[in-house]
Amino acid sequence: MSDEQADQPVTRRQAAALAARAATHVIEWLSVWQVAALFFLVPTAWSRQKLPHTHRQLKNTMTTSITHTQDPYRLPRHVIPTHYDLRIDPDLRSHSFTGHEIVTLTVIEPTTEILLNATELDVSTATLSAEGQPPRTGTVQMDEDHQRCRINFPAAVPPGIWQLHLVFRGTLNDKLRGFYRSSYKDAQGVAHTLAATQFEATDARRAFPCWDEPQFKAVFAVTLAIDPSLTAISNTRIVDDRVEGGKRVLRFAESMKMSTYLVAFIVGKLESTAPIMAQQTPVRLWSVPGKQHLTPFGHEIAVYSLNFLADYYGSPYPGDKLDLIAIPDFASGAMENLGAITFRETALLLDQHTATHAEQGRIADVVAHENAHMWFGDLVTMAWWNGLWLNEAFATFMEMLVVDAWKPGWERWTAFGMARAAALSVDGLLSTRPIEFPVRAPKEAEAMFDVLTYEKGASVLRMLEQHIGPTVFRDGVRHYLTAHAYGNAETTDLWVSLGQTSQQDVPALMNEWIFSPGYPLLSLAVESSSTLILTQRRFAYAEDSSATSSGAGTQCWQVPVQLRIITTRGTETRRVLLSDRENRIPLPEGWTSVLANEGGHGFYRVRYSAGLLSGLQKSGLNNLAPVERFNLLNDTWAATIAGMVSPGDYLALTEHFRDEQDPHVWAVMLGSFSTINHLLAEEDRPMLAALVRDRITPTFRNLGWTPRADERDLVKELRGDIIRGLGTLGRDQAIQAQALDAYTALQQQTRHIDPNVIPALVSILAFTGDDARYEEFVGRFRKATTPQEERRYLFSLAAFRTPALLERTLAKTLTDEIRTQDAPFLVSSLLNNVYIREKAWEFVKTNWERMDKLFPKSGLRRMCGGITGLSTPELERDVRHFFASRKIDLGGKTLEQYLEQLHIAVQFRERDRDAIRAMLARKAT
Ligand SMILES: [Zn+2]
Numbered sequence: 001m002s003d004e005q006a007d008q009p010v011t012r013r014q015a016a017a018l019a020a021r022a023a024t025h026v027i028e029w030l031s032v033w034q035v036a037a038l039f040f041l042v043p044t045a046w047s048r049q050k051l052p053h054t055h056r057q058l059k060n061t062m063t064t065s066i067t068h069t070q071d072p073y074r075l076p077r078h079v080i081p082t083h084y085d086l087r088i089d090p091d092l093r094s095h096s097f098t099g100h101e102i103v104t105l106t107v108i109e110p111t112t113e114i115l116l117n118a119t120e121l122d123v124s125t126a127t128l129s130a131e132g133q134p135p136r137t138g139t140v141q142m143d144e145d146h147q148r149c150r151i152n153f154p155a156a157v158p159p160g161i162w163q164l165h166l167v168f169r170g171t172l173n174d175k176l177r178g179f180y181r182s183s184y185k186d187a188q189g190v191a192h193t194l195a196a197t198q199f200e201a202t203d204a205r206r207a208f209p210c211w212d213e214p215q216f217k218a219v220f221a222v223t224l225a226i227d228p229s230l231t232a233i234s235n236t237r238i239v240d241d242r243v244e245g246g247k248r249v250l251r252f253a254e255s256m257k258m259s260t261y262l263v264a265f266i267v268g269k270l271e272s273t274a275p276i277m278a279q280q281t282p283v284r285l286w287s288v289p290g291k292q293h294l295t296p297f298g299h300e301i302a303v304y305s306l307n308f309l310a311d312y313y314g315s316p317y318p319g320d321k322l323d324l325i326a327i328p329d330f331a332s333g334a335m336e337n338l339g340a341i342t343f344r345e346t347a348l349l350l351d352q353h354t355a356t357h358a359e360q361g362r363i364a365d366v367v368a369h370e371n372a373h374m375w376f377g378d379l380v381t382m383a384w385w386n387g388l389w390l391n392e393a394f395a396t397f398m399e400m401l402v403v404d405a406w407k408p409g410w411e412r413w414t415a416f417g418m419a420r421a422a423a424l425s426v427d428g429l430l431s432t433r434p435i436e437f438p439v440r441a442p443k444e445a446e447a448m449f450d451v452l453t454y455e456k457g458a459s460v461l462r463m464l465e466q467h468i469g470p471t472v473f474r475d476g477v478r479h480y481l482t483a484h485a486y487g488n489a490e491t492t493d494l495w496v497s498l499g500q501t502s503q504q505d506v507p508a509l510m511n512e513w514i515f516s517p518g519y520p521l522l523s524l525a526v527e528s529s530s531t532l533i534l535t536q537r538r539f540a541y542a543e544d545s546s547a548t549s550s551g552a553g554t555q556c557w558q559v560p561v562q563l564r565i566i567t568t569r570g571t572e573t574r575r576v577l578l579s580d581r582e583n584r585i586p587l588p589e590g591w592t593s594v595l596a597n598e599g600g601h602g603f604y605r606v607r608y609s610a611g612l613l614s615g616l617q618k619s620g621l622n623n624l625a626p627v628e629r630f631n632l633l634n635d636t637w638a639a640t641i642a643g644m645v646s647p648g649d650y651l652a653l654t655e656h657f658r659d660e661q662d663p664h665v666w667a668v669m670l671g672s673f674s675t676i677n678h679l680l681a682e683e684d685r686p687m688l689a690a691l692v693r694d695r696i697t698p699t700f701r702n703l704g705w706t707p708r709a710d711e712r713d714l715v716k717e718l719r720g721d722i723i724r725g726l727g728t729l730g731r732d733q734a735i736q737a738q739a740l741d742a743y744t745a746l747q748q749q750t751r752h753i754d755p756n757v758i759p760a761l762v763s764i765l766a767f768t769g770d771d772a773r774y775e776e777f778v779g780r781f782r783k784a785t786t787p788q789e790e791r792r793y794l795f796s797l798a799a800f801r802t803p804a805l806l807e808r809t810l811a812k813t814l815t816d817e818i819r820t821q822d823a824p825f826l827v828s829s830l831l832n833n834v835y836i837r838e839k840a841w842e843f844v845k846t847n848w849e850r851m852d853k854l855f856p857k858s859g860l861r862r863m864c865g866g867i868t869g870l871s872t873p874e875l876e877r878d879v880r881h882f883f884a885s886r887k888i889d890l891g892g893k894t895l896e897q898y899l900e901q902l903h904i905a906v907q908f909r910e911r912d913r914d915a916i917r918a919m920l921a922r923k924a925t
Pocket of ligand 1: 001002369370373391392657706
């Protein structure tokens with residue numbers, strides 16, 4: 001699955017960092033850096049508790065005895081499904097469906113009871129039959145608390161092969177999970193309904209009774225009986241299409257053996273592209289009518305990535321066709337149903353002539369990510385949800401690899417620095433968790449879709465890949481896929497495969513990274529001018545008094561470190577694997593500077609002694625790769641939040657980046673300025689604006705308003721970021737006036753405006769906008785012709801400064817003017833907007849019950865990420881009181897992490913605000 005993230009207005013890099021799936025707060029763009037900043041601001045500290053488990057304890061194998069009857073969230077293993085013959089008759093008018101299924105079962109031990117998953121379904125009959133046996137009718141009892149269906153038989157069912165016939169009915173809900181309804185208006189303004197599924201993690205049970213655990217893999221033969229004016233898609237090709245009793249009955253080919261969460265069906269008025277073949281596989285893109293002109297870009301990356309992946313994995317695509325379907329209402333970003341991948345529209349459809357680089361990148365990433373899952377996830381699946389991280393981390397890693405190969409000029413691995421930075425932020429919290437941890441209830445599985453699963457997971461895989469070598473790594477992945485095809489695997493199975501191909505002790509290397517929270521801070525110093533001392537300790541925001549007793553203080557990682565040593569004779573690269581807390585490395589004669597984390601692939605932070613830092617500066621920061629400059633600045637900013645570096649020293653360092661040309665490095669700087677903007681009072685913000693102008697202007701002068709003929713995409717994107725920064729945080733009046741001119745020219749079509757600049761124009765105009773502008777943007781949101789444009793204008797409504805206008809936006813979030821897939825993100829943006837945050841918080845408190853009912857669960861969780869922007873002591877107290885008194889649980893450690901992030905933001909404000917203000921005042925005079 002791909003999570004929805006801050007996309008449109010935000011650049012892809014910023015999006016990765018701020019949204020960062022887990023703590024995704026935001027999609028604002030006026031104050032995009034305020035939000036980005038919050039991510040960088042997240043500090044670290046020692047974890048109080050180390051979870052007392054090992055991977056062995058997590059291991060779960062399919063046992064044949066009734067081992068799980070004591071666990072209300074696991075099904076017993078004495079009845080195993082192997083085949084589902086499933087027919088669904090959806091009625092889009094009455095928002096309901098009926099179903100009939102025949103599940104072929106292997107009964108292993110005599111039993112009077114069959115237990116399977118179902119929820120919010122009305123199961124009317126259950127009959128068991130087998131060859132040469134009289135049919136047996138069971139009594140059905142629903143256990144809604146545990147989402148199970150219990151079928152009892154008067155006499156024991158003997159072992160053997162049986163067929164269970166079930167008849168059931170359900171509702172097409174509006175909660176964007178299970179089998180749900182989505183709506184859209186056509187070009188004439190007529191409303192239509194379509195029905196789609198979203199089953200991961202545990203919502204297949206909302207559409208049909210099933211053994212809804214990833215380990216119960218089976219073959220699915222789906223039949224959909226629909227209104228003849230509609231179309232339907234499922235995981236496989238259509239093998240029969242006929243009209244029966246006034247209905248169009250579509251029978252789909254049998255699927256490969258797969259988990260329930262990958263089954264999909266979509267029904268509605270849909271249009272598709274002609275197929276393009278990727279080796280033997282026809283690839284098509286689907287949309288609601290009228291949007292087919294937005295498919296070519298997504299189609300191209302879909303075909304490219306499928307070919308790339310088949311080659312990388314060394315095995316053909318496992319399905320018989322591949323459809324990619326844009327759904328108007330979709331809770332996450334996309335979902336990897338085998339052969340029928342579903343997307344929210346912004347993640348699949350775009351107009352190539354008007355889309356920004358960031359918008360293109362977003363689609364390329366998500367399409368590549370989902371395609372990567374067809375093998376890693378669909379063909380080989382985690383045995384249980386504790387292994388979800390590997391599924392998602394690997395797909396995230398592969399999405400980089402694919403897009404990097406497709407568009408080398410996009411420097412995808414440099415951009416990944418932002419995602420890594422977001423993971424470093426959350427993983428620095430006391431309330432972080434190990435990447436892999438025990439999961440029992442479905443809610444805990446849902447909470448695993450976070451920055452630690454995706455971004456930390458992908459970061460440590462990249463670190464491992466670079467350490468053992470890309471070819472050896474790929475061969476290990478091939479070995480793993482071959483060994484476990486059509487089955488399930490544990491994390492350790494991948495380490496075994498990688499260990500075999502690399503001839504290294506991969507489990508020993510990876511265990512601390514996977515099964516323990518946090519990561520190291522490497523401190524570098526020189527002794528006797530000839531020995532480099534490298535010490536590691538867990539990165540901490542503040543010393544935690546419980547660290548020693550909990551053992552966190554003695555955590556030690558195996559850290560693959562790449563050093564670049566510059567000497568008077570040239571440059572030398574050294575690779576070392578640190579395994580001790582202190583490591584001594586002799587330096588060559590004539591050395592002048594040392595860089596740790598060369599290439600930027602390491603998942604750790606670096607701190608240099610004063611001498612080493614000045615050595616790096618003397619040898620020229622421009623000689624560092626962009627990702628190395630990014631890490632240097634990002635690590636220093638994190639140390640500032642942690643109180644190890646003074647804000648003055650950090651801001652002095654940013655002076656060296658006044659002419660920076662890399663958008664990722666700029667994202668760190670703009671993020672940090674935004675954090676500072678968040679903690680200042682309004683009357684002090686003009687002083688910060690002056691500093692922002694001082695830093696940005698040289699880069700802007702270099703770029704100007706208009707792209708040069710041969711300009712790289714990244715530079716075009718940087719121009720947009722820079723202009724937005726100047727016009728909003730920098731409050732540059734000349735830029736604001738020019739933005740208005742450019743916007744007017746754009747609307748009147750009197751001048752070509754580069755698409756990458758347009759989001760910045762909208763941001764600036766919202767920032768400076770009045771009532772009339774607000775109404776204009778509302779109109780543009782309603783009449784938008786692309787998903788990107790719709791989103792851009794929607795989120796601009798959270799980026800104004802006038803409270804009365806922002807209150808209008810707040811009110812809209814609870815109306816059907818805004819889709820529930822978007823509304824929670826908009827609320828999150830408003831919680832982060834310093835001009836409305838108090839009122840937005842009051843609004844959330846007042847309307848909590850309604851929001852809880854209205855918004856998808858994942859959206860509500862993301863919305864709550866917005867509380868990290870409420871960074872005053874008074875608001876923090878109120879936030880804590882609210883969540884505690886309501887006993888709100890967002891699943892896993894999500895809420896705890898938000899509250900800790902908020903606390904750190906407040907602490908930073910209380911500790912450093914006066915010093916920052918004084919320093920800005922000195923600069924201003
Ligand atoms: Zn995924």
